[in-house]
Amino acid sequence: MMADIRKALVGKRAQQAKRAVLGQHHNDGWLAKLFIYFMLSIVAYLYLQPFFYMVSTMFKNLSDLLDPTVQWIPRKLEWNNLVRAWNGLKYPQSFANTITIALFGSLIQVCVCALTGYALAKLKFPGKGLAQFLVFLTFLVPPQIIIIPLYVIFSKLGWLNTPLVFLVPALFGQGLRSALFIIIFRQFFKTLPDALEEAAKLDGASTFRIFSRIMMPLARSACLVVFLFSFIWYWNQYYEPSMFLNNAYQPLSIRLNQLPQVLMGTNPDPSAQLFNPITEGTKMAGAFLIVFPPLLVYIVTQRWFVEGIERTGLVD
Incomplete structure (x- = not known):
């Protein structure tokens, strides 16, 4: 009897875990949400990358611009560019x-x-x-x-x-x-x-x-x-x-x-x-x-x- 109850509990937990991962519908499970967030992150990066480049470049001095190792974060903020x-x-x-x-x-x-x-x-x-x-x-x-x-x-x-x-x-x-x-x-x-x-x-x-x-x-x-x-x-x-x-x-x-x-x-x-x-x-x-x-x-x-x-x- 106890074995049957334990088996039923394990099966119920397995169903709950499956429902949490896959969801009752195609877009409410963890797996679907991770995929959606991943795709949204890619789209957001494609749209925001030019803006990030603009902000990063406007604070670079000449040495940072000529240094290929300086990508996003300048070594020193160059405020004279704004002036x-x-x-x-x-x-x-x-x-x-x-x-x-x-x-x-x-x-x-x-x-x-x-x-x-x-x-x-x-x-x-x-x-x-x-x-x-x-x-x-x-x-x-x-x-x-x-x-x-x-x-x-x-x-x-x-x-x-x-x-x-x-x-x-x-x-x-x-x-x-x-x-x-x-x-x-x-x-x-x-x-x-x-x-x-x-x-x-x-x-x-x-x-x-x-x-x-x-x-x-x-x-x-x-x-x-x-x-x-x-x-x-x-x-x-x-x-x-x-x-x-x-x-x-x-x-x-x-x-x-x-x-x-x-x-x-x-x-x-x-x-x-x-x-x-x-x-x-x-x-x-x-x-x-x-x-x-x-x-x-x-x-x-x-x-x-x-x-x-x-x-x-x-x-x-």
Whole structure:
């Protein structure tokens, strides 16, 4: 009798151990979790390795850069790289230019794209299908095709070398990737029940009042997603500023491209600019100074950003 009980206990423990290792389902056992964590660690390393390289290199002096035995941790922290990058980028002025374009452009995009997306999702008006087609068309047309007509128009209006070349198009729904943001808002507003609007109309609310008092508060998660995407893209853009802005009004992205030339004092061979160990640490410091502000914004708003991604359906 005792032997049978002991055998049953051993069998039960074996089943528990098997369930703990393999799990009742395919993804809840120790073995599956170890595999998932292993794969996530590899993906995280692939994404973070360039950032780690940038941080490590910006603190290396010339001897550490030339020493192949120094890989990640420098023997001595070289803080002068940050100072030289700060001065070479003309950081206060360039930061003010960049934040003006990115912040105000993003806020305008949120308001205008939300209004357009709401109209396409909830309102009925003649030519609605054509309007939706034109929105999708602007999403497909690359900016290189229309850059020359835009340059001529902005030149005649006297907007070149000012933030107006980015803020005014955003005001009319033609900002950086505005079509994508309109689609995001359209999909979000389509998920909201029509009963909300019908109840508000019974109380005498106008269409704009419904949008501003009911729909926009409900779309806070979508607004945050659009704001962050727009802010990052405006912050990192290079092609349009290189065409419309000169030395009098340049953002950080243009200054970073000119940093090797500024550090060398002349215009050397392009290969010397890219692979010169004398400027490598300063260039990585400049890249860090540009990456850090949007990274800080994302860290602060990460929780709401992930929630907004889920609610707007971008994960589908």
